[in-house]
Amino acid sequence: xxxxxTSCDVLVAGGGNAALCAAITARRAGASVIVVEGASxxxxxxxTRHTRxxxxxxxxxxxxxxxxxxxEEFWDDLMRxxxxxxxxxxxxxxxxxxxxxxxxxxxxxxxxxxxxxGTLNLGRTNAFFLGGGRAMLNALYAExxxxxxxxxxxxxxxxxEIDNGFFSSATVAGPGGGGYRIRARxxxxxxxxxxxxIEWLKEYWGDKADNFLIRGTANNRGSILRLLLDNGxxxxxxxxxxxxxxxxxxxxxxxxxIVTRLDCVVFGIVMNNACERFYDEGEDVWPKRYAIxxxxxxxxxxxxxxxxxxxxAMGLFMPSVYPAIEAPSLPELADKLDLDPEAFExxxxxxxxxxxxxxxxSQELDDCHTEGLSPPKSHWARRIDTAPFYAYPVxxxxxxxxxxxxxxxxxxxxxxxxxxxxxxxxxGEIMAGNVxxxxxxxxxxxTIGAVFGRVAGKEAARNARN
Amino acid sequence: xxxTDIQQEAExxxxxxxxxxxxxxxxxxxxxxxxQRSFAAGDINYLANLxxxxxxxxxxxxxxxxxxxxxxxxxxxxxxRNDSYAQYxxxxxxxxxxxxxxxxxxxLTALSVTAFFIGFITLNAxxxxxxxxxxxxxxxxxxxxxxxxxxxxxVFVFAIFAMAMGLRxxxxxxxxxxxxxxxxxxxxxxIRDAGSLRYLDGGGAGCFNEDDQPRDNRRLYxxxxxxxxxxxxxxTTVGTIYHYGFGRVAPYPWWDLPAVLxxxxxxxxxxxxxxxxxxRSKRLPDLxxxxxxxxxxxxxxxxxxxxxxxxxxxxxxxxxAMGVLLALHLGVVFxxxxxxxxGKFLHGLYRFAALCRHAMSRRHGLNPAPAERPVPVAVxxxxx
Numbered sequence: 001x002x003x004x005x006t007s008c009d010v011l012v013a014g015g016g017n018a019a020l021c022a023a024i025t026a027r028r029a030g031a032s033v034i035v036v037e038g039a040s041x042x043x044x045x046x047x048t049r050h051t052r053x054x055x056x057x058x059x060x061x062x063x064x065x066x067x068x069x070x071x072e073e074f075w076d077d078l079m080r081x082x083x084x085x086x087x088x089x090x091x092x093x094x095x096x097x098x099x100x101x102x103x104x105x106x107x108x109x110x111x112x113x114x115x116x117x118g119t120l121n122l123g124r125t126n127a128f129f130l131g132g133g134r135a136m137l138n139a140l141y142a143e144x145x146x147x148x149x150x151x152x153x154x155x156x157x158x159x160x161e162i163d164n165g166f167f168s169s170a171t172v173a174g175p176g177g178g179g180y181r182i183r184a185r186x187x188x189x190x191x192x193x194x195x196x197x198i199e200w201l202k203e204y205w206g207d208k209a210d211n212f213l214i215r216g217t218a219n220n221r222g223s224i225l226r227l228l229l230d231n232g233x234x235x236x237x238x239x240x241x242x243x244x245x246x247x248x249x250x251x252x253x254x255x256x257x258i259v260t261r262l263d264c265v266v267f268g269i270v271m272n273n274a275c276e277r278f279y280d281e282g283e284d285v286w287p288k289r290y291a292i293x294x295x296x297x298x299x300x301x302x303x304x305x306x307x308x309x310x311x312x313a314m315g316l317f318m319p320s321v322y323p324a325i326e327a328p329s330l331p332e333l334a335d336k337l338d339l340d341p342e343a344f345e346x347x348x349x350x351x352x353x354x355x356x357x358x359x360x361x362s363q364e365l366d367d368c369h370t371e372g373l374s375p376p377k378s379h380w381a382r383r384i385d386t387a388p389f390y391a392y393p394v395x396x397x398x399x400x401x402x403x404x405x406x407x408x409x410x411x412x413x414x415x416x417x418x419x420x421x422x423x424x425x426x427x428g429e430i431m432a433g434n435v436x437x438x439x440x441x442x443x444x445x446x447t448i449g450a451v452f453g454r455v456a457g458k459e460a461a462r463n464a465r466n
Numbered sequence: 467x468x469x470t471d472i473q474q475e476a477e478x479x480x481x482x483x484x485x486x487x488x489x490x491x492x493x494x495x496x497x498x499x500x501x502q503r504s505f506a507a508g509d510i511n512y513l514a515n516l517x518x519x520x521x522x523x524x525x526x527x528x529x530x531x532x533x534x535x536x537x538x539x540x541x542x543x544x545x546x547r548n549d550s551y552a553q554y555x556x557x558x559x560x561x562x563x564x565x566x567x568x569x570x571x572x573x574l575t576a577l578s579v580t581a582f583f584i585g586f587i588t589l590n591a592x593x594x595x596x597x598x599x600x601x602x603x604x605x606x607x608x609x610x611x612x613x614x615x616x617x618x619x620x621v622f623v624f625a626i627f628a629m630a631m632g633l634r635x636x637x638x639x640x641x642x643x644x645x646x647x648x649x650x651x652x653x654x655x656x657i658r659d660a661g662s663l664r665y666l667d668g669g670g671a672g673c674f675n676e677d678d679q680p681r682d683n684r685r686l687y688x689x690x691x692x693x694x695x696x697x698x699x700x701x702t703t704v705g706t707i708y709h710y711g712f713g714r715v716a717p718y719p720w721w722d723l724p725a726v727l728x729x730x731x732x733x734x735x736x737x738x739x740x741x742x743x744x745x746r747s748k749r750l751p752d753l754x755x756x757x758x759x760x761x762x763x764x765x766x767x768x769x770x771x772x773x774x775x776x777x778x779x780x781x782x783x784x785x786x787a788m789g790v791l792l793a794l795h796l797g798v799v800f801x802x803x804x805x806x807x808x809g810k811f812l813h814g815l816y817r818f819a820a821l822c823r824h825a826m827s828r829r830h831g832l833n834p835a836p837a838e839r840p841v842p843v844a845v846x847x848x849x850x
Contacts, residue, residue: 111669135525135671
């Protein structure tokens with residue numbers, strides 16, 4: 001054994017919601033548990049630090065959840081967003097198990113709150129973490145530490161020793177850089193997707209990926225996923241797919257989080273750097289359309305676009321971290337955006353001429369639309385004619401990737417051909433593609449992570465005992 | 467926004483909070499800031515005084531340092547808040563001096579006044595300072611009651627007047643751009659919120675002090691301090707009523723109302739302030755406005771000394787130490803009142819007003835800001 005080599009019953013790779021649910025459950029079942037988190041303490045938890053709620057089925061409302069949310073309704077919602085791209089058995093299992101999450105989370109010290117401004121529509125179906133995802137993580141980490149889970153930060157896994165589906169040890173790079181091995185009877189992989197791995201994204205997106213912004217931490221590099229796939233694990237989910245929204249182009253490359261999102265597309269027009277519009281900005285209500293705009297912008301030259309609107313639209317949408325770029329006239333605005341002022345003004349003028357204003361109503365599909373314009377703007381079309389004029393530059397912001405490992409109901413990873421691994425489990429984003437093959441449903445990432453984290457922890461501890 | 471650098475930094479962070487809103491369940495600050503899009507200097511000062519500095523949002527924030535957004539709202543608001551005491555102070559010229567040298571000035575004032583009393587007693591009743599006084603009215607052999615009442619009445623009236631002027635400035639500035647859409651103050655709601663320290667518990671998860679675990683006891687210590695102080699104040703009030711209403715002169719026996727109120731209040735005040743001082747010394751440095759340490763420590767220390775010297779007087783009032791103790795106690799109390807309008811005591815006043823305004827705006831909303839924003843008169847940039 002080299003310096004620092006050690007062993008335990010259950011090794012958990014990753015440090016987010018799923019990892020902590022697994023670690024706590026395994027520890028409570030009596031297993032010795034080591035958690036290796038690749039990130040520093042501050043950045044621990046991957047995408048969990050940017051979450052804010054958990055979708056859970058429940059037969060009755062409570063002091064926070066405003067009404068019942070049946071398993072059947074949850075199932076219908078999932079079918080609607082995935083278009084059926086889900087493993088029905090695992091999905092129904094997830095939904096059924098989600099009923100226990102409220103009590104389990106509360107028991108682990110997590111506090112919930114009523115949704116207030118802007119998210120009231122989720123008050124019945126989703127439990128909001130008091131203080132958001134990082135607060136929830138803090139509670140889970142405190143619980144894990146209290147139980148005696150050995151938590152190691154700045155400790156990415158560099159190698160997994162897997163022989164024919166049987167895991168024996170992991171090589172971990174310690175904070176100092178030196179590697180050591182951890183032998184464990186069971187391995188829980190809960191280390192997320194590969195959205196922060198630009199090189200990997202380039203395999204599917206080419207050089208476009210250089211212009212992608214990553215909404216979560218730089219640590220979501222998919223290293224564990226890569227190691228598993230290289231060891232003959234059966235993949236699930238479309239590797240080319242990712243959840244991508246249009247976020248402020250001035251955002252940091254990584255970890256800009258929620259505050260970089262822009263909800264004003266439906267109130268303006270969106271043009272690329274050739275000053276051409278490229279999609280119907282008012283096709284449907286924003287919650288149903290925001291997730292297509294990352295892909296739309298990714299297909300534009302240099303992966304950049306500009307949301308342009310005027311004084312009338314200011315204040316109709318959520319504020320964001322950077323102020324809108326403002327100018328007293330359209331040519332001056334174009335100048336500030338480094339766009340061709342003539343082409344810019346022509347696009348706005350053409351749009352204005354096509355607008356058929358009706359009764360503007362931001363709360364529903366109204367009758368303000370364009371005629372004879374391609375692409376059209378189907379709703380909320382109002383002339384852009386009232387100074388000052390504003391613009392936000394936007395780029396694709398990648399939230400998560402869909403590629404993962406196939407699992408069964410025991411959260412056990414399936415090897416190619418469908419045979420379950422002997423002692424490797426997966427939970428969270430790394431296997432979410434089993435349930436969520438496409439699209440997104442607010443809070444379901446946390447549902448899948450918590451449900452399969454608990455199952456993985458239980459089964460990994462049981463396996464370690466045998 | 468017009469305002470100081472510190473206010474502008476707070477506004478930068480508040481804009482991030484307004485875009486995120488994950489903390490909206492933690493306390494009143496977040497729902498309050500969510501009611502607006504832009505923030506004048508008076509709005510920032512109002513939000514700063516609404517913040518109880520429980521620290522929860524710092525530990526819950528995904529954008530706190532080392533994140534490049536560097537959001538640390540408790541600290542940013544603490545800095546704004548501490549500046550606001552000087553900005554609204556009356557007379558304004560006295561405030562900055564105190565903000566920088568609060569501890570020194572408080573202690574010097576207390577010692578000077580003590581020395582003055584000792585001198586007074588020595589002149590007024592030569593030889594009496596170190597003698598035990600057991601008879602009713604023993605105090606007053608050293609210093610006539612009317613002298614004592616006159617001096618303290620004067621400083622008390624001054625403190626009340628100066629603080630009322632400060633409060634008026636604070637309120638006017640908070641409503642200079644975005645005014646509350648009602649003139650009926652929500653006093654009762656504010657009394658409940660302030661009296662229970664509703665917002666000093668991280669929305670239910672608890673409050674933070676030295677680390678990232680919500681196991682802080684500042685709420686308990688603050689309750690002991692506040693209600694202890696209230697009991698001491700009640701003791702003085704009852705004593706005054708006894709004196710003028712019934713001709714019953716101090717000292718009172720241990721079982722009598724002023725003595726019971728004073729003893730219980732004094733013990734609570736001593737324990738509470740000591741707890742606050744210890745908690746402050748252990749506080750996570752990230753959350754502290756170190757510029758204002760002197761001001762904060764001065765106030766807590768003066769309260770602590772008020773309690774301790776008062777209790778000592780209770781216990782040792784019949785001994786030869788009484789004369790010096792009395793001088794010391796009066797010196798501390800005098801200093802406490804004199805410095806009240808320029809120091810940390812103001813946090814209670816402005817926080818109460820902020821809670822009141824918050825309750826009003828929740829109930830009645832805010833008047834939309836006029837298109838043309840006047841620069842609030844009450845707050846001028848301190849750095850040009």
